[in-house]
Amino acid sequence: MFDGGKxxxxxxxxxxxxxxxxxxxxxxxxxxxxxxxxxxxDVATQCVESAEWMRAEHMQLxxxxxDWVVRDGNRVYTSKQSGAHFEMSLQKSCMKCHTSxxxxxxxxxxxxxxxxxxxxxxxxPKEEK
Amino acid sequence: MKTNRRHFLKVxxxxxxxxxxxxxxxxxxxxPHYDHVAPNHDHLTAGRWGMVIDTRKFHHKxxxxxxxxxxxxxxxxxxxxxxxxxxxxWTDSFHHSFPNKHNEFLEEKMHHQDxxxxxxxxxxxxxxxxxxxxxxxxxxxGIVIMDMHRCIGCRFCMAGCPYGSRSFNFQDPRxxxxxxxxxxxxxxKGVVEKCNFCAERLAEGKLPACVEASEGKLIFxxxxxxESEIRHILAExxxxxxxxxxxxxxxxxxxI
Ligand code: SF4
Ligand code: SF4
Ligand code: SF4
Numbered sequence: 001m002f003d004g005g006k007x008x009x010x011x012x013x014x015x016x017x018x019x020x021x022x023x024x025x026x027x028x029x030x031x032x033x034x035x036x037x038x039x040x041x042d043v044a045t046q047c048v049e050s051a052e053w054m055r056a057e058h059m060q061l062x063x064x065x066x067d068w069v070v071r072d073g074n075r076v077y078t079s080k081q082s083g084a085h086f087e088m089s090l091q092k093s094c095m096k097c098h099t100s101x102x103x104x105x106x107x108x109x110x111x112x113x114x115x116x117x118x119x120x121x122x123x124x125p126k127e128e129k
Numbered sequence: 130m131k132t133n134r135r136h137f138l139k140v141x142x143x144x145x146x147x148x149x150x151x152x153x154x155x156x157x158x159x160x161p162h163y164d165h166v167a168p169n170h171d172h173l174t175a176g177r178w179g180m181v182i183d184t185r186k187f188h189h190k191x192x193x194x195x196x197x198x199x200x201x202x203x204x205x206x207x208x209x210x211x212x213x214x215x216x217x218x219w220t221d222s223f224h225h226s227f228p229n230k231h232n233e234f235l236e237e238k239m240h241h242q243d244x245x246x247x248x249x250x251x252x253x254x255x256x257x258x259x260x261x262x263x264x265x266x267x268x269x270x271g272i273v274i275m276d277m278h279r280c281i282g283c284r285f286c287m288a289g290c291p292y293g294s295r296s297f298n299f300q301d302p303r304x305x306x307x308x309x310x311x312x313x314x315x316x317x318k319g320v321v322e323k324c325n326f327c328a329e330r331l332a333e334g335k336l337p338a339c340v341e342a343s344e345g346k347l348i349f350x351x352x353x354x355x356e357s358e359i360r361h362i363l364a365e366x367x368x369x370x371x372x373x374x375x376x377x378x379x380x381x382x383x384x385i
Contacts, residue, residue, distance in 0.1 A: 070276045073332065075169050076170075078165040088166070091314070117317075121316060123205075123309055125311065
């Protein structure tokens with residue numbers, strides 16, 4: 001006839017495989033935003049934009065910065081938030097406040113399993129041991 | 130059966146609309162603002178940057194060293210022994226630098242003199258024409274520059290450049306950089322690099338590192354401005370350029 005039994009068995013196996021990640025994670029600890037080490041307040045009081053905005057958008061910001069700097073020759077960024085001027089430079093601006101790549105960048109990147117290759121060329125500040 | 134399919138399509142449609150709306154708000158939360166970026170206020174500008182090298186002022190091989198060192202230190206250019214050498218600023222003999230047919234009975238010292246070489250920032254650069262990703266491009270001010278983020282290491286530009294101005298990174302250069310300048314990036318394995326006429330220094334209002342270190346032996350300026358120092362020097366001195374018959378129109382001139 002129509003091999004109904006085989007089809008239903010197949011569907012069950014398929015659904016089981018597709019939902020594997022969900023039931024595999026049942027009971028495991030939920031994802032927690034890692035504790036970041038922020039720069040000391042006497043070094044940096046204010047980031048380029050608000051912290052929430054930076055958390056969500058820093059990758060687009062950096063992507064635009066590199067084109068604006070390298071291709072358009074624009075090097076100064078005016079903050080939407082405060083109107084302050086910043087040099088668009090990973091090494092000369094960002095990392096002067098966020099002096100620990102391990103305690104700041106890597107914590108989230110590791111938790112989210114993303115490996116940006118910025119640091120293959122841009123030199124991160126020396127980690128204090 | 131029919132009603133079921135209708136129902137499915139309705140649900141699918143509503144879901145798709147929801148997704149689109151979600152994507153819309155995500156996009157709206159990031160607004161790039163071009164009007165909020167600008168060049169440094171003290172950056173140096175020119176119609177076409179050029180360089181004059183006064184070869185009469187270089188007598189010994191040692192005279193070149195501080196210039197090469199200034200450039201390579203500033204830009205994290207590695208010192209790799211052997212034939213994988215990376216170079217932005219280097220020297221070579223007269224016959225390698227200027228291989229075309231020369232006057233007979235040339236002044237004897239020419240045969241023994243070394244010449245300072247770098248990317249010529251050609252007006253008509255073949256490296257730009259052959260680069261498939263536009264990683265190498267010519268800026269409005271004549272600087273032929275590289276966007277390392279785009280270079281795919283195909284090396285067409287190395288084949289295109291008739292001056293050997295470009296080096297390829299066969300390996301990670303970092304272990305070969307004695308002293309890192311943390312204000313400037315290094316490169317990765319698999320990209321090409323060359324002199325960038327110190328675009329990052331011009332942006333800060335400074336002259337190129339080699340010009341600064343040369344103590345007047347190199348002159349840097351705007352070739353398009355007839356009143357500029359470099360144009361006066363070109364008008365008053367006899368200069369040659371490398372391989373002029375190729376039509377690349379180098380922006381680097383040699384007083385001989
Ligand atoms: S190696 Fe890089 S710069 Fe050279 S042609 Fe290929 S992509 Fe362009
Ligand atoms: S010297 Fe070579 S690399 Fe430099 S602009 Fe001319 S062709 Fe391009
Ligand atoms: S102009 Fe700048 S990048 Fe080019 S050789 Fe001189 S110091 Fe090096």
